[in-house]
Structures are given as structure tokens and as C-alpha cells.
Amino acid sequence: MTFLYPTYLRALFLVLIPIIIHIFKFRRYTTVYFSNVRALSQLKREKKQQKHLKELLILASRILAITFLVTAFAHPFIPPKNASTKANLNKAGIYIDNSFSMLAGSEGNNLLEQAKQEALNLANSYPADTKFALVTNDLSLQNQRLLDRSMLINRISALEATPARPSLSQIIRVLSRRLKSENNAGPTSVYLFSDFQKNIADIRQLKADTSMNLNIGLLKAQQSNNLLVDSAWFAVPGRIKGTAETLYARVKNNGDQELNDVPVRYFENDSLRSVTSFDLKPEQEKTVTLNFTARSAGIKNARVELTDFPVTYDNTLYLGFRVTGQINTLVIHGNDDGEKYLSALLQTDSLVHYQEVNWQQVRTGDLSSQQIIFLTQLPELSSGLTASLSEFIRQDGTVVFFPSRNGDLESYNSFIAKMQGNPYSGTIDTTAMHIGKLDVTNPLFQDVFSGPNPDGDLPEIKSHFPSQTVNPTALPILSLPNGNLLLSESQPGKGKCFLFTLPPSGENREFFTHALFVPLIYKMVLTSVHGSALYYTIGRDKVLDLPFPGNGNAQGQMHLKGVGNSFDWLPSVQPLPGNRFQMKTGAVTKAGNYKLTSGNGALPLAFNYNRKESEPVCYDASQLTEQLHDAGLNQVQLFKASDAKISYQFNVIHSGRQLWRLFLVFAIMALLAEVLIIRFWK
Structure with missing residues (x-):
């Protein structure tokens, strides 16, 4: 036992x-006269012995x-049996996992609240002059220095859940760095309070550190029921006014109860636009x-x-789009x-802003404002135009x-090589033949045919440039019976390139006036609308590659503003080729809708919390x-929430088994014995 x-x-x-x-206790005696004291002499001797014994017992009870x-105030304890070195009570490290997964449990008594209470109890068990290193998931700089007990209690009490998800090995490195900032008198105890999710608890990456005694408090929720919206996407990439949209949303039931008729809603600019319901079995x-x-x-x-x-x-x-x-x-x-076939189809369409220009009058600087460019019957393609088109597709x-x-x-x-397509292998072939094969699974033919095999005659092609599949990344869409390609698709960048092998001349008039031509070209136009990502994930998408808002260039200071809240941030941007830029998102810590503005332009953005926290x-x-x-961490102490209070067990680990309560009980018993002796010993 030590103190x-x-x-x-x-x-x-x-x-x-x-x-x-006891020694110098003086009492006044009164004299009583008796006619005969012979009978009292024996009684006097007996009373004197009993009184002496009573006083000795009272003295012993007071001394005890x-x-x-005094011993209780000295905090006696029995050191742990395995303690080879004396623990350093001048400093201690505490990690509280305040990720969203720690919100599991009953309301008001979730894992985060339990961890905070255990950490507060632990801090109160240390000497008053102990300094603490507090680390949480956001790795806050305000906790970079060691804290005294009062500051620690304030920081822990104000702790809230955060979307940040650092790995366990990173947490240990931060704790080690902060605790080693000053000289240690011995190994420092470090306490970890977490539910230890497998996707962030990279335990195999931890290395043994003789300067720290690692103590782990494993917290587990009594209930793990959780229903969530995991992800969402549209059936087609771009959004066009007046079109019917289909939004898919993936929902997950991470609980052990079956759910029936659960409503899910889609809001757009705070207006309810769609609602549906679903049934979902556990897990x-x-x-x-x-x-x-x-x-x-x-x-x-x-939002969904x-x-x-x-x-x-x-x-x-x-979602933002x-x-x-x-x-x-x-x-x-x-x-x-x-261009006459294209103008007849597109020029009067209200959804199309149609422009045409002769190949000798093209201004390459204007190409970036377009969404789809048709090249038809150009005598040649200059290197400058090819380079501009390559950047446009990228x-x-x-x-x-x-x-x-x-x-x-x-x-x-x-030009075709730049587009990663299939080259023309010879001079024009004037053999007349009907289209032999078309890929009905291609998005260009979605909702065009009623079945997997198109009905009716396909148009006859009277001239085309021979082209075989050489580049496996170029997908054939229309093919001729001799194996030559009529239309193929390649994706050399984020965009697309559609390569026809037939010239739009009068001899091929049947193809350009056939019912197949209209949906083919129209779908190319519709699918050319490529919206940016519907949403980004906080903590994962740290750098965004975005187009400049507005007219495609930076006209003023960038502002990232929250929609419906007071968030307003001036991000630093890094310009990129093609009127794009990179922006860091470290300042965004709250899920919601945002708007990036520059001059008169605006770009919608949406940020969501990482759904990995929802995986139980x-x-x-x-x-x-x-x-x-x-x-190789065999000396780590592990405790479960199902045991006695974790903070008490940690207290036993760093200072042995506490005996001060026992000695306090002994002191009370000694005082009670004194009272009983004085009261009942006559």
C-alpha cells in the first residue's frame, strides 16, 4: 500500500x-460519609478497574x-501488480471520439454523452495540478496546448459531434506529440473513449510507445437502429427545362427492425415536389x-x-444543380x-439555342460557351481547331x-486520333447497303424502340468511309453488314465525341430523312448537358475542380455562401486550363446547400456528411x-461499457485500487464505537 x-x-x-x-484528565471528587465502609471497599476496586478499561477503549477509538x-486524506491505494514503472500523474492524454456514430443510443444518453461523462469523472480523479492533452476528431488547434482541469472540463462540456473522421493512428500520433512537448517524469497514461468503428480504427498501424500507457474504453450503444438516405442520382446527367425527371435515392436500414410504409420526400427550393414510400427489412x-x-x-x-x-x-x-x-x-x-438537315431539326426547337458558322470564320475562343458542336462537311481540320475541340471535349x-x-x-x-476514335482506313466506299446492326442499349436509343429488336426497315447507306474497330474504347453504335462502322462514340475527356463515317450529301438523303435520324441527333443534343456533381462529401472531397460561375471567367471575388444560414466564406482558388479552377473546402463543416458566386454568376453546390459514419x-x-x-500492443488495458464505470477502472489502472473510502468508513466506525461506549457503558 502506498499514498x-x-x-x-x-x-x-x-x-x-x-x-x-487521557493522561492529564482531572476530576473533582466529593466526600460521602458512611457509618460502615467495609462493604464498599470491594465495590470500589471493581468499579475502578471497569472505569480504567472504559477509558482505554475510548482512547483507542479516538486514536483510531x-x-x-488522516490516512483517508492521504489517499492510500494498492499499486497495480503489473506496474513496472511509476505512472506520471503530472500529465495525461484523453481522446473523445465525437464522430456522428457516437450519437447512437437513446436520446440524451448517447455514446458521446457517456464518453464525456466518463472523461470528466476521470479528470476529477487526478491531482488538481495535473495537465491534460485533449484530442477530438476535429483536431482543434485550441486544444493544442496542455489544459488544466478547469479548462478541460469546459472544453469537454462544450464538445459536440463533428463530421471529421481522422484515423486512430493519427489520433495517437497527435497525442504523443502533445504529451512529449515537455519532459516526462514517467510513462503518461492515455485514455481513448470510442465505439471503434472498423473503417477508422486502423489498429494494425499503431506502434508500441514506451512513453505512453494506453487505456481503451470501448463504448457500445444499447440500440443501433438507424434509417438513412445513403445516396442519390438522376437517370440522365443533365437537367433540362420541361423534361420529366427521375431521381433515384438509395435508403438503408441499419437496424434490427422491419420498417413499413416509410415516406421519403423530395424538396426543391423548399417546395415539396415528390413523395413516395417504401418497406425495408433489417440490414x-x-x-x-x-x-x-x-x-x-x-x-x-x-434535398431528399x-x-x-x-x-x-x-x-x-x-443536392445542388x-x-x-x-x-x-x-x-x-x-x-x-x-447543315440543312441539322437546321431543319434544331433551329426552331425552343430548348436549343442554335448557331451556325462557316468553318473559315470560327473563333475558337467562343467554343467554351457551347454544349454541343456539330462539324459537318469540313474540307479539312486545322491543328488549331483540333486542339480547341480536344480541350472542349476534355x-x-x-x-x-x-x-x-x-x-x-x-x-x-x-483529329480522330485526338478523339481516341477509329480512323478512316481508305477512300470513300460507294457500295450501297442497309444498316446492319445498331446498339439498342446505348442511351441514344433509350425510349426510342418498344423492344430489344427495332421494327421496320433501316435506311440505306450509299457512301461511307471504311472504318473498323481499332480502338477498343470507342463504342460502335451503328454498323454496316460488311463490318464497317457507321457511327461510334469515344470519350477522350469528360465529354463525348460521336464520329459518323457517312457524308451528309444528297446520295445519303435516305438516312438524314429517316425516322432514325431525328431521335439520334436529338438525344445527342439532350445528353450534351452535363451538370456538375449533385453533391460533395465533407471531409472526403477536400479539393473541387469546378467551372467558373457565370460567363466562364473570374469576374470578381469568389464567395461561398450558405443557403438558409449565415455562412459566408472567401475561398482561395487555383485557376486551371479551360476556364476552370480548384477550390479547397476545408471551411465547410455543416451539411447543406451552398452557392458559389463571382460577379453576376452563381454555381450551386451541396455538401453532405460522410455516410460511413452510419455503418454500425x-x-x-x-x-x-x-x-x-x-x-504487438499487449500491455494495453481494455474496458467495456458493460463493466463498472470505465473511469473508475481507469483510475484503478493509473493509481491502483483506491482505499480512501475504506479508511473513511473505518474512521466513522471508530467514532461510532466511542459514542456507544460512552452512552451504554455504565
Whole structure:
């Protein structure tokens, strides 16, 4: 047995007080006269012996009471049997996992609240002059310095859940760095309070550190029921005014109860646009469909949400996108015959902003404002135009190429090589043949045919440039019976390139007036609208690659503003080629809709919390012990929440088994014995 505060033992000299009182106790005696005292002499001797014994017992009880009381104030304890070195009580490290997974449990008594209470109890068990290193998931700089007990209590009490998810090995490195900032008098005790999710508890990456005594408090929720919106996506990439939209949302039931008729809602600019319901069995997921019509053009701040308790951070998935009013379409032609079929189809369409220009009058700087560019019957393709078109496709533009019967084959193939397509292998072939095969699974033919095999006659092709599949990344869409390609698709960047092998001349008029041509071209135009990502994940998408808002260039200071809240941040941006830029998102810590503005332009953005926090896959005690053993950490102390209070067990570990309460009970018993002797010993 040893003492936490041995200096208090000096107070044992107080036992001299009852001894002095006992020795120098004087009483006044009164004389009583009797006629015969012979019978009283024997009684006098007996009473004197009993009185002496009573006074000795009273003295002993007082001495024991003082001794026990002083010993209790000195905090006696029995050191742990395995303690080879004396623990350093001047400093201690505490990690509280305040990720969203710690919100599991009953409301008001979730794992985070339990961890905070255990940490507060632990801090109060240390000496008053102990300094603490507090680490939480956000790795806050305000906790970078060691804290005294009062500051620690304030920081822990104000602690809230955060979307940050650092790995366990990173947490240990931060704790080690902060605790080693000053000289240590011995190994420092470090306490970890967490549910130890498998996707962040990289225990095998931990390394043994003789400067720290690692103590782990494994917290586990009594209930793990959680329903969440995991992800969402549209059936097609871009949003166009007036079109019917289909939004898919994946929902997950991470609980052990079957759910029936659960409503899920889709809101757009705070207006309810669609609602559906679903049934879901335990530990399963389902994709639900939300249908609505894009009524108006512009920015849409949307969200998909459901209702679930007590874990609520994953009930809502925020989406941000823009609905296009008109699709910017440019036709670059070599002669008037090259564009007449396209102008007849697209020029009067209200969804298409149609422009055409002669190939000798093209201004390459204007290409970036387009969404789809048609090249039809150009005599040749210059290196400058090829380079501009390559950059246009790399930045998610769409190019459709129709060759000229007498065009420059060398410049064509140079352009096709840049597009990662299949080159023209020879001069024009004038053998007449019908289209032999088409890929009905291609999105261009979605909702065009009623079945897997198209009905009716396909158009006859009377001239084409021979082209075989050489590049496996170029997908064939239309093919001829001799194996030559008629239309193929390649994706050299974020955009697409559609390569035709037939010239739009009069001899191929049957193809350009056939019913197949209309949906084919129209779908190319519609699919050219490529919206940016619907949402980003906080903590994962740390750097975004975005187009400049507005007219495609930085016209003023960038502002990232929260929609419906006071968030306003001036991000630093790094310009990139193609009127794009990179932006860091470290300042965004709250899920929601945001708007990035510059000058008169605006870009919708949405940020959501990482759904990995919703995965209830945590280590249990046996798995955690096995992982620690495999990592070579055999001296780590592990405690479960199902045991006695974790803070009490940690207290036993760093200072042995506490005995001060026992000695306090002994002191009370000694005082009680004194009272009983005086009261009942006559």
C-alpha cells in the first residue's frame, strides 16, 4: 500500500491530543460519609478497574478515528501488480471520439454523452495540478496546448459531434506529440473513449510507445437502429427545362427492425415536389424512385429526406444543380448543304439555342460557351481547331463529326486520333447497303424502340468511309453488314465525341430523312448537358475542380455562401486550363446547400456528411483484443461499457485500487464505537 498525498500523514501527530487528555484528565471528587465502609471497599476496586478499561477503549477509538481519517486524506491505494514503472500523474492524454456514430443510443444518453461523462469523472480523479492533452476528431488547434482541469472540463462540456473522421493512428500520433512537448517524469497514461468503428480504427498501424500507457474504453450503444438516405442520382446527367425527371435515392436500414410504409420526400427550393414510400427489412437497402418535372430553369437547392430518430444527421441528403433553359448548339459547316438537315431539326426547337458558322470564320475562343458542336462537311481540320475541340471535349463538351466526301483524310484521321476514335482506313466506299446492326442499349436509343429488336426497315447507306474497330474504347453504335462502322462514340475527356463515317450529301438523303435520324441527333443534343456533381462529401472531397460561375471567367471575388444560414466564406482558388479552377473546402463543416458566386454568376453546390459514419460495424471486445495483440500492443488495458464505470477502472489502472473510502468508513466506525461506549457503558 502506498499514498497519493503522503504529506498528509504528518497530521498523525494529532493522535497526541486524546492521549494528553487521557493522561492529564482531572476530576473533582466529593466526600460521602458512611457509618460502615467495609462493604464498599470491594465495590470500589471493581468499579475502578471497569472505569480504567472504559477509558482505554475510548482512547483507542479516538486514536483510531484520527488515524483512519488522516490516512483517508492521504489517499492510500494498492499499486497495480503489473506496474513496472511509476505512472506520471503530472500529465495525461484523453481522446473523445465525437464522430456522428457516437450519437447512437437513446436520446440524451448517447455514446458521446457517456464518453464525456466518463472523461470528466476521470479528470476529477487526478491531482488538481495535473495537465491534460485533449484530442477530438476535429483536431482543434485550441486544444493544442496542455489544459488544466478547469479548462478541460469546459472544453469537454462544450464538445459536440463533428463530421471529421481522422484515423486512430493519427489520433495517437497527435497525442504523443502533445504529451512529449515537455519532459516526462514517467510513462503518461492515455485514455481513448470510442465505439471503434472498423473503417477508422486502423489498429494494425499503431506502434508500441514506451512513453505512453494506453487505456481503451470501448463504448457500445444499447440500440443501433438507424434509417438513412445513403445516396442519390438522376437517370440522365443533365437537367433540362420541361423534361420529366427521375431521381433515384438509395435508403438503408441499419437496424434490427422491419420498417413499413416509410415516406421519403423530395424538396426543391423548399417546395415539396415528390413523395413516395417504401418497406425495408433489417440490414437491407433499397433504391426508391422520385418522379417530377423540371418546371423552370435556374439554380435548384434540393434535398431528399426522411424521418428517423435518434440518429438524425443522415436523414437528409442535399443536392445542388442547375436546370438548363436552352442548350447552346453550334454547327460548323463547310457548305450550305452540310447543315440543312441539322437546321431543319434544331433551329426552331425552343430548348436549343442554335448557331451556325462557316468553318473559315470560327473563333475558337467562343467554343467554351457551347454544349454541343456539330462539324459537318469540313474540307479539312486545322491543328488549331483540333486542339480547341480536344480541350472542349476534355471539359465535358460534346462533338459530332460528319465527314466531307472530298475532305482531307489525313487531317480527319489526325483529329480522330485526338478523339481516341477509329480512323478512316481508305477512300470513300460507294457500295450501297442497309444498316446492319445498331446498339439498342446505348442511351441514344433509350425510349426510342418498344423492344430489344427495332421494327421496320433501316435506311440505306450509299457512301461511307471504311472504318473498323481499332480502338477498343470507342463504342460502335451503328454498323454496316460488311463490318464497317457507321457511327461510334469515344470519350477522350469528360465529354463525348460521336464520329459518323457517312457524308451528309444528297446520295445519303435516305438516312438524314429517316425516322432514325431525328431521335439520334436529338438525344445527342439532350445528353450534351452535363451538370456538375449533385453533391460533395465533407471531409472526403477536400479539393473541387469546378467551372467558373457565370460567363466562364473570374469576374470578381469568389464567395461561398450558405443557403438558409449565415455562412459566408472567401475561398482561395487555383485557376486551371479551360476556364476552370480548384477550390479547397476545408471551411465547410455543416451539411447543406451552398452557392458559389463571382460577379453576376452563381454555381450551386451541396455538401453532405460522410455516410460511413452510419455503418454500425464496430469492433467488439474480443475482436479489439485480437487486433491489439496482432499489432504487438499487449500491455494495453481494455474496458467495456458493460463493466463498472470505465473511469473508475481507469483510475484503478493509473493509481491502483483506491482505499480512501475504506479508511473513511473505518474512521466513522471508530467514532461510532466511542459514542456507544460512552452512552451504554455504565
